[in-house]
Amino acid sequence: MLLGRFTRVVYENDGITVQFITACEQEKTQLFLLASNLTDSALYFPYPVLDNRAQEHVMREEHWRFSEALAHTLDRDEQHFREHCIALLQSRLTPGAQLLDPACSTGAFMASIARALPHTRCTGADCSSSMVDQARARHRLPNLEFHHRAAQATLEPAAECDVMFLRFLNAEVMSRDQAQHLLVLLLKQLKPGAMAIVFGHTPVLPNIGYWAGVLDLNLMSSLAARPGQLELFECYVLQSPTD
Numbered sequence: 001m002l003l004g005r006f007t008r009v010v011y012e013n014d015g016i017t018v019q020f021i022t023a024c025e026q027e028k029t030q031l032f033l034l035a036s037n038l039t040d041s042a043l044y045f046p047y048p049v050l051d052n053r054a055q056e057h058v059m060r061e062e063h064w065r066f067s068e069a070l071a072h073t074l075d076r077d078e079q080h081f082r083e084h085c086i087a088l089l090q091s092r093l094t095p096g097a098q099l100l101d102p103a104c105s106t107g108a109f110m111a112s113i114a115r116a117l118p119h120t121r122c123t124g125a126d127c128s129s130s131m132v133d134q135a136r137a138r139h140r141l142p143n144l145e146f147h148h149r150a151a152q153a154t155l156e157p158a159a160e161c162d163v164m165f166l167r168f169l170n171a172e173v174m175s176r177d178q179a180q181h182l183l184v185l186l187l188k189q190l191k192p193g194a195m196a197i198v199f200g201h202t203p204v205l206p207n208i209g210y211w212a213g214v215l216d217l218n219l220m221s222s223l224a225a226r227p228g229q230l231e232l233f234e235c236y237v238l239q240s241p242t243d
Contacts, residue, residue, distance in 0.1 A: 042222035043234050045203035056175050066130040071106045077201050084224045086116040095119040100161040102151040103168035107135025114144040125149050158189035170200035179205035187215050190240040198236040208236040
């Protein structure tokens with residue numbers, strides 16, 4: 001418990017109450033530092049957001065149509081992911097490495113990667129034509145291209161990439177069943193030595209550790225924190241074994 005020592009859960013007609021003994025600031029700081037230094041640490045979110053029918057809450061399709069307000073929010077909220085991924089990959093990739101984002105949204109994330117890693121070839125795809133149109137108009141870089149297609153239609157590019165970013169297998173974006181299906185579908189395409197980096201604005205839905213074992217992938221880490229920042233966020237890094 002990041003808030004303190006867990007005592008019990010109480011189920012009531014109006015919902016669930018989690019009871020705990022609040023930790024002091026020093027204890028919380030120690031917990032964050034300890035977790036960030038343990039390779040098997042992971043963040044776990046046990047309770048999904050539910051709609052008024054007590055089903056998993058999933059944003060409607062129109063929510064993902066491009067707007068300046070949405071672009072600003074997504075851009076602001078993913079800054080820590082960009083910084084971490086750039087630092088992680090800078091010394092790991094050889095010239096010509098291919099990077100793929102099968103659900104690139106506004107394209108800002110892939111554009112930041114392409115600028116920071118100019119020796120790579122970056123590709124973004126999205127099922128929203130309005131997002132792809134804006135991505136193409138806003139982010140014109142020689143090592144970056146965008147395509148209009150659904151994530152499940154990127155199997156061939158996924159089989160060729162060296163790094164695949166999975167930023168959409170998350171709560172409120174899709175259901176748990178959909179997320180699990182797409183995760184397995186895409187991870188099965190990884191070529192030997194390729195990496196998959198899984199994160200997002202909301203909790204990651206599939207059990208990444210379980211599927212890493214099933215698919216014989218090396219789970220290198222499950223969470224991250226930027227240097228000098230007292231923070232923790234989900235960021236699963238998987239790698240396909242070499243021959």
